[in-house]
Amino acid sequence: MAQGFRVLAVGVGGQGILLFSRVIGEAALLEGLPVAMSEVHGMAQRGGVVETSIVLGEVKSPYISPGEADVLVALEPVEALRALSRCRREATAILSIDPVVPQVVKDGLATYPELPPLLEKLRTVLPRVYLLSGEDLARKAGSAKALNVVLLGALAGSGTLPLAKEAFLEALRRVVKPAYLDLNLRAFDLGYQAVLSAQ
Amino acid sequence: MHPLLSAKEGERRLLLGNEAIVRGALEAGVRVGAAYPGTPSSEIGNHLFTLSRELPGLYFEFSINEKVAMEVAAAAAAAGLRSLTCMKHVGLNVAADPFLTLAYVGVKAGMVVVTADDPSCHSSQNEQDNRYYARLSGVPMLEPATPEEARAMTLYAFELSERLELPVLLRTTTRVSHARSVVTCGKLADYFRSEKGRFEKDPGRWIPVPAVARKRHRVLLERMREAEELANRSPWNRMEKRGPVGIAASGVSVNYVLDAVRELGLSDRVSLLLLGFTHPFPRRLAAEFLSGVERCLVVEELEPYLEEALKVVAAEEGLSTRILGKAEGYLPRYHEFHPGLVKEALARAAEIEYSPPETPDTSWIPELPPRPPTLCPGCPHRETYRVVKEVLRELGEEENTVYPTDIGCYTLGLLPPLKMADYLLCMGSSAGSACGFSVATDQRIVAFIGDSTFFHAGIPPLINALYQGHRFTLVVLDNDTTAMTGHQPVPSQELRPEPLKEKPVISIAKFCEGLGIPTVEINPYKKKEAAEAIRPLLSSGKLGVIVSKAPCVLYRAKFKG
Ligand SMILES: Cc1ncc(C[n+]2csc(CCOP(=O)(O)OP(=O)(O)O)c2C)c(N)n1
Ligand code: SF4
Numbered sequence: 001m002a003q004g005f006r007v008l009a010v011g012v013g014g015q016g017i018l019l020f021s022r023v024i025g026e027a028a029l030l031e032g033l034p035v036a037m038s039e040v041h042g043m044a045q046r047g048g049v050v051e052t053s054i055v056l057g058e059v060k061s062p063y064i065s066p067g068e069a070d071v072l073v074a075l076e077p078v079e080a081l082r083a084l085s086r087c088r089r090e091a092t093a094i095l096s097i098d099p100v101v102p103q104v105v106k107d108g109l110a111t112y113p114e115l116p117p118l119l120e121k122l123r124t125v126l127p128r129v130y131l132l133s134g135e136d137l138a139r140k141a142g143s144a145k146a147l148n149v150v151l152l153g154a155l156a157g158s159g160t161l162p163l164a165k166e167a168f169l170e171a172l173r174r175v176v177k178p179a180y181l182d183l184n185l186r187a188f189d190l191g192y193q194a195v196l197s198a199q
Numbered sequence: 200m201h202p203l204l205s206a207k208e209g210e211r212r213l214l215l216g217n218e219a220i221v222r223g224a225l226e227a228g229v230r231v232g233a234a235y236p237g238t239p240s241s242e243i244g245n246h247l248f249t250l251s252r253e254l255p256g257l258y259f260e261f262s263i264n265e266k267v268a269m270e271v272a273a274a275a276a277a278a279g280l281r282s283l284t285c286m287k288h289v290g291l292n293v294a295a296d297p298f299l300t301l302a303y304v305g306v307k308a309g310m311v312v313v314t315a316d317d318p319s320c321h322s323s324q325n326e327q328d329n330r331y332y333a334r335l336s337g338v339p340m341l342e343p344a345t346p347e348e349a350r351a352m353t354l355y356a357f358e359l360s361e362r363l364e365l366p367v368l369l370r371t372t373t374r375v376s377h378a379r380s381v382v383t384c385g386k387l388a389d390y391f392r393s394e395k396g397r398f399e400k401d402p403g404r405w406i407p408v409p410a411v412a413r414k415r416h417r418v419l420l421e422r423m424r425e426a427e428e429l430a431n432r433s434p435w436n437r438m439e440k441r442g443p444v445g446i447a448a449s450g451v452s453v454n455y456v457l458d459a460v461r462e463l464g465l466s467d468r469v470s471l472l473l474l475g476f477t478h479p480f481p482r483r484l485a486a487e488f489l490s491g492v493e494r495c496l497v498v499e500e501l502e503p504y505l506e507e508a509l510k511v512v513a514a515e516e517g518l519s520t521r522i523l524g525k526a527e528g529y530l531p532r533y534h535e536f537h538p539g540l541v542k543e544a545l546a547r548a549a550e551i552e553y554s555p556p557e558t559p560d561t562s563w564i565p566e567l568p569p570r571p572p573t574l575c576p577g578c579p580h581r582e583t584y585r586v587v588k589e590v591l592r593e594l595g596e597e598e599n600t601v602y603p604t605d606i607g608c609y610t611l612g613l614l615p616p617l618k619m620a621d622y623l624l625c626m627g628s629s630a631g632s633a634c635g636f637s638v639a640t641d642q643r644i645v646a647f648i649g650d651s652t653f654f655h656a657g658i659p660p661l662i663n664a665l666y667q668g669h670r671f672t673l674v675v676l677d678n679d680t681t682a683m684t685g686h687q688p689v690p691s692q693e694l695r696p697e698p699l700k701e702k703p704v705i706s707i708a709k710f711c712e713g714l715g716i717p718t719v720e721i722n723p724y725k726k727k728e729a730a731e732a733i734r735p736l737l738s739s740g741k742l743g744v745i746v747s748k749a750p751c752v753l754y755r756a757k758f759k760g
Contacts (some may be wrong), residue, residue, distance in 0.1 A: 003462075035213070036454075038379075040321070047572065048570050059458055060458050061538040062454065066558050067556030068539065077565050081561075087558065091559070161525055180343060
């Protein structure tokens, strides 16, 4: 982290990647750490691949090339595999293991791979891999929609970013609508604890 | 209060490039905005639309297309009010006609034209490089690299425009418009006054009949000379001399260059020419830069705009500096760049060893299922396609039919199992190309167009079809909104936000009936009735319009909130 830090967040349209990255950005702003990110806006329809590149510190390019990401956060497991080549060999990966099955698979035009052996293999490829039952945790917090914030808590818990837990929480308070704050704070905490207990 | 208004002077905010442009325009006191949406420019219009409800001194409209938006903004600036229009790159093709002559007649108050280009076609049908529009028209151009520059340059663009009495082109790309980073806000203009402008008549200036146009062209060329001098001295054009290897860059590439120089450990060995004010090209500055380096790598996405300008300067000055760019194979002329690509090019230019970072083993990953964008569950477009398909199948015409299509969510009718999209060029081309297919083939023709696209560019070709006697069915997918770009209003809209309730509802069916074209309106969810209603039109094959009316499900959900 001497020079800079790159986080790649991936998932599926509708999972809340924008809010996820927004909170990291606000947390960095609170900590006075330079931050830039590149968001994907575009098609209104749901269900496409979505990614955000977030760079902290001295890095200026708001985009991450192959072999550059220090942390990969995936809200969907197949998307983690798709993005793996963007990681450094020493990267940390944090992922929710619950599949979001693409329409083409439902229509019988493609197959969704069998996950358990792939996730096992992933553990041997990167030095630190955190696998979360993201949906269970989000539902436990109060809504499956809080999956993005569960992963945010997990990222904070992993200690891979030079940002204090309190900065994440304060950023969350600023970004989330007050009516959903408690739910999101619970989701954050469940993700945070899940990673701590896995360490 | 809108978040772009609540930020105080000096406050640091995390803003999207497009939001930063809006903030800059508010600091400049923009009074009139007009735009047609298009990714990656859309957030600019969306914010100005919302802000115009809060600020008595700000008018904004979603115009029917970019040409009209350009004309609205031009007239406002001629009448002394600062104005802004924004569009995606291809939008400037539509607005090019007024834009090129606007450069002759010029403006009184500042006018900024934002063009948001889309290298890699993230959400576009081509990746044209609109920097050539600056060259073609003669107007000054600024290219921000970051959201902070986007804010500050927008503010400056208004001043520059007023000083030169020319519109200014602010050119972004997807990775600038949709980058988010820290912006230090400036002071907002006073929006609680709303006095009108006043147009001073001056036919010798504002009416470019040939005699006036010839004179104004010379005025434009003089202004360009003045602008070039400003570009030579502009703080947006920075030169750092540190060694015999030079790099020239503009726009988002500046970031990639700065990272590459630092990460390759070349900080004290390479000279940099980082350009933000790129038209007119700052030739004197470039000559000074080139005379201090042996070779110069040019880092710019898409066309060799800077590269060729630098080569001209080198030739004019008799310099032997080698310019290394696209022609020399250092960087590609297509798609957006990424940091790794720039690092590799720089290493090659600086003649140092470089191997790209090692990536994790991915050989064990099986083929992964793709996630192409698809129509949402319950989308009315799907239902319309199904009814039309069913009736054509009944008629035995499904395979014999050509389906010209248009741009919007419904372009996805291209995918199986629908496969009802065969030909597309640009907005409005469904109806225009249907005219051509109708004379060139004996095939049946059923064309599809969205409501927003119909108003934007579908009406002239429909009138052409009627007048020329072309034969096709035009299906208008009236989903109550411009869905693709984030649900902006359309004139036929029925579910309307409060401030638009006063405006008339313009019915597409009534419009077509008024022209005397056989027209039916259907509800695509009522399959049986809809099939009955459209059968006569589809079986005749003559010119006819089917208006399929049902709101976009996402828009309806958002509207009902
Ligand atoms: C000249 C031009 N301007 C803007 C766009 C961006 N754009 C693509 S489709 C579209 C409108 C889509 O609205 P509509 O026709 O109502 O279809 P919907 O997405 O609602 O199905 C726009 C604005 C473009 N491609 N070309
Ligand atoms: S956003 Fe609306 S129009 Fe577009 S696919 Fe979804 S439901 Fe259909």
